[in-house]
Amino acid sequence: MAYIARRFGVSLFIIYVVITISFFLIRLMPGNAVDFLYFQLLASHTVSPQQALQQVQSLYGVNMKEPLLLQYVQYIWNMIHGSLGNSILYPGTSVLHILMNALPWTILIVSTSLIISFFIGISIGTLIAYFRKSKFAVLVSTIMTVLSAIPNYIVAIILLYLLADIHHIFPTGGAYSPEVAPGWNIPFLFSVARHAALPVIVFIITQVGGWSLGMKSSVVSALGEEYITSAHSHGIGSRRIIQSYVGRNAILPLVTSLGLSIGFMVGGSVFIETLFNYPGIGFFLITAVNGRDYPLMMGAFIIVTSAVVLANFLTDLINQRLDPRTMQK
Amino acid sequence: MEDFIHIKNLTVSFRTARGLLRAVDQVTLRLRSGEIFALVGESGCGKSTLAYSLLNLIPEPGFFETGGIVFQGIDIVQAKYRELRNLRGKLISMVFQASMNSFNPVLRFKNQVDHIFDAHPEVWPKRSEGYAYFSELLTLVRLSPDQVLKSFPHELSGGMKQRVAIAISLLLRPTMLILDEPTTALDVLNQRLVLDILRDLHSRLGLTVVFVTHDLGVVADIADRVGVMYAGKLVDVGTLEQVFYDPARHPYVTGLLHAAPSAFQAVRARPIPGSVPNLLELQPGCRFAPRCDLAESMCRVSEPELVVHSSGHVVSCHVMSRMEAKEVMVQ
Ligand SMILES: Nc1ncnc2c1ncn2[C@@H]1O[C@H](COP(=O)(O)OP(=O)(O)OP(=O)(O)O)[C@@H](O)[C@H]1O
Ligand SMILES: [Mg+2]
Numbered sequence: 001m002a003y004i005a006r007r008f009g010v011s012l013f014i015i016y017v018v019i020t021i022s023f024f025l026i027r028l029m030p031g032n033a034v035d036f037l038y039f040q041l042l043a044s045h046t047v048s049p050q051q052a053l054q055q056v057q058s059l060y061g062v063n064m065k066e067p068l069l070l071q072y073v074q075y076i077w078n079m080i081h082g083s084l085g086n087s088i089l090y091p092g093t094s095v096l097h098i099l100m101n102a103l104p105w106t107i108l109i110v111s112t113s114l115i116i117s118f119f120i121g122i123s124i125g126t127l128i129a130y131f132r133k134s135k136f137a138v139l140v141s142t143i144m145t146v147l148s149a150i151p152n153y154i155v156a157i158i159l160l161y162l163l164a165d166i167h168h169i170f171p172t173g174g175a176y177s178p179e180v181a182p183g184w185n186i187p188f189l190f191s192v193a194r195h196a197a198l199p200v201i202v203f204i205i206t207q208v209g210g211w212s213l214g215m216k217s218s219v220v221s222a223l224g225e226e227y228i229t230s231a232h233s234h235g236i237g238s239r240r241i242i243q244s245y246v247g248r249n250a251i252l253p254l255v256t257s258l259g260l261s262i263g264f265m266v267g268g269s270v271f272i273e274t275l276f277n278y279p280g281i282g283f284f285l286i287t288a289v290n291g292r293d294y295p296l297m298m299g300a301f302i303i304v305t306s307a308v309v310l311a312n313f314l315t316d317l318i319n320q321r322l323d324p325r326t327m328q329k
Numbered sequence: 330m331e332d333f334i335h336i337k338n339l340t341v342s343f344r345t346a347r348g349l350l351r352a353v354d355q356v357t358l359r360l361r362s363g364e365i366f367a368l369v370g371e372s373g374c375g376k377s378t379l380a381y382s383l384l385n386l387i388p389e390p391g392f393f394e395t396g397g398i399v400f401q402g403i404d405i406v407q408a409k410y411r412e413l414r415n416l417r418g419k420l421i422s423m424v425f426q427a428s429m430n431s432f433n434p435v436l437r438f439k440n441q442v443d444h445i446f447d448a449h450p451e452v453w454p455k456r457s458e459g460y461a462y463f464s465e466l467l468t469l470v471r472l473s474p475d476q477v478l479k480s481f482p483h484e485l486s487g488g489m490k491q492r493v494a495i496a497i498s499l500l501l502r503p504t505m506l507i508l509d510e511p512t513t514a515l516d517v518l519n520q521r522l523v524l525d526i527l528r529d530l531h532s533r534l535g536l537t538v539v540f541v542t543h544d545l546g547v548v549a550d551i552a553d554r555v556g557v558m559y560a561g562k563l564v565d566v567g568t569l570e571q572v573f574y575d576p577a578r579h580p581y582v583t584g585l586l587h588a589a590p591s592a593f594q595a596v597r598a599r600p601i602p603g604s605v606p607n608l609l610e611l612q613p614g615c616r617f618a619p620r621c622d623l624a625e626s627m628c629r630v631s632e633p634e635l636v637v638h639s640s641g642h643v644v645s646c647h648v649m650s651r652m653e654a655k656e657v658m659v660q
Contacts, residue, residue, distance in 0.1 A: 225430070226430040227430065227431050227432055227434070229386055229388065230425060230431035231433070231444070232384075232417065233384055233386055233418060233422065233425075234422070235416070235417035235418040235445075236418075236447075236448045237448060240444060240448075244440075248433070248436075249434065249435055323434075324435060324437075325434060325483050
């Protein structure tokens with residue numbers, strides 16, 4: 001218990017450090033929305049420099065001229081009180097509001113594809129490990145190797161082109177169709193599934209190879225363990241041996257990489273969501289970066305970081321439950 | 330006496346990158362019901378492979394090349410998976426050479442024992458009686474049943490795990506127990522303990538025991554009969570008496586006895602010169618000839634067969650067979 005609390009404390013601390021680093025790094029980026037608009041107004045020759053500055057500041061509600069450290073302290077203070085400021089690109093909307101609307105969509109596609117690709121991957125991996133001598137297993141292994149090497153945005157572009165642009169089987173953007181009313185009704189859920197399908201498929205295609213190959217090597221090494229032969233020597237049935245002896249042990253290293261994988265996927269969702277115009281965290285992160293929307297950018301960073309750190313924390317907990325050797329009392 | 334198990338012309342081979350490696354080469358051996366049979370020989374001579382064969386559990390990339398193993402009317406080499414499952418653990422059980430690694434690291438002993446009960450529900454229809462028996466066995470190997478059952482494998486020491494493995498091997502009251510070097514990883518005290526327990530169990534349960542070891546001291550201590558393997562071949566089979574004292578024993582056995590720390594010899598231990606041949610590069614003739622004091626020209630040409638001497642001692646050696654034949658003629 002104390003261990004879990006300590007581990008949780010460390011997780012929070014990591015999140016804080018990342019927030020701090022991001023805050024200062026973002027301010028160091030050249031060019032910002034305020035300057036951009038300021039110079040635009042000046043260029044129109046209808047206002048004086050003084051007026052332009054005032055106009056920009058009232059529009060965005062930020063004071064870019066304050067010392068950086070003061071801005072930082074203010075930011076952290078506000079964050080603790082549940083405010084991440086207002087967006088610059090979407091004036092009048094709070095960052096928290098935008099992100100809280102985006103987060104469920106990212107969670108939806110990342111967790112769905114993670115669960116599906118993990119289970120398909122370990123099943124395929126176990127099979128090709130057991131039948132590793134057969135031609136079919138060699139072929140499947142090769143396909144998995146190729147799949148694991150293709151970058152997800154390439155798969156995304158191909159699928160987008162084939163299934164959305166040409167054949168219109170799937171929509172090219174959004175999280176659901178504007179014609180359906182959000183809520184627990186069939187048309188809405190169906191529309192959500194249809195919009196999430198392509199991003200999820202892209203993730204599955206690009207993730208399943210890694211899981212299969214990881215599981216394959218893990219199963220092969222478990223099969224060589226003495227306790228497998230021993231289990232056979234007691235006449236224990238093959239199904240139980242596959243599940244409780246081979247599978248149970250082979251899956252341990254994969255569970256460890258689940259945490260890392262969630263990090264990669266949340267990172268990868270930046271490309272995927274942008275390509276599919278899917279309104280998740282990654283989409284808004286890119287939008288914010290392109291538009292120099294600092295508060296939104298910061299907010300998206302915080303969410304992504306927290307997701308990765310918390311995923312690793314949870315993975316640790318699961319691993320402890322699965323592997324008695326790492327159990328802390 | 331009725332053969333308990335009959336190994337007939339058994340060859341077990343491994344497909345390796347450099348050709349076929351015959352780890353067990355045309356071995357014929359009969360075990361008798363209720364005996365303690367010791368299998369000895371230098372490292373790599375095929376003892377474990379022969380032991381695994383008895384359960385049809387040869388590790389990859391090994392396979393049965395020739396022969397059979399007849400046990401209770403079935404041939405273990407040809408047996409179907411269902412027959413093997415029924416036999417494994419229940420009729421014949423085995424304690425592995427590295428038995429401290431023979432437990433699933435993620436399951437408590439209780440679960441692993443449960444799986445064994447599940448595999449053979451007919452042996453202990455009342456599970457509680459099965460557990461009572463297991464507790465008895467654990468007490469016998471001086472372990473605390475409650476503590477063991479709720480532990481994970483990593484929570485016990487290597488020696489403790491070996492003793493648990495021995496207790497588990499007896500769980501289903503098998504008729505035959507194979508012990509592959511069960512004491513080599515134990516300290517002297519634990520070694521004694523395990524041997525005492527085995528002798529005790531053997532006399533009480535009347536099991537047939539195959540005991541694989543390098544240690545001739547242990548052999549002298551518990552074996553009824555002894556088989557000696559050299560480079561995949563069974564070269565000498567006889568009673569403890571015959572193997573240790575018959576002058577017509579295989580010269581390799583004589584070499585082993587001389588090489589052993591002087592429990593039986595007044596003289597200093599004298600290792601056998603040379604080393605075990607590479608099983609992938611065998612020369613024609615007797616495999617022991619290059620290291621043998623008695624080797625003759627014939628020994629380098631033809632491989633000797635196993636011959637039953639008049640005493641009943643079985644030896645595969647040209648020289649000993651000829652001497653034996655002379656003796657027989659003189660008499
Ligand atoms: N999985 C395997 N693949 C290839 N060769 C093997 C394999 N297992 C055993 N062998 C070979 O078979 C021969 C016999 O091995 P085995 O383990 O039966 O010897 P052993 O008499 O039990 O030796 P030790 O006393 O060291 O346990 C050795 O030459 C070994 O190299
Ligand atoms: Mg061995």
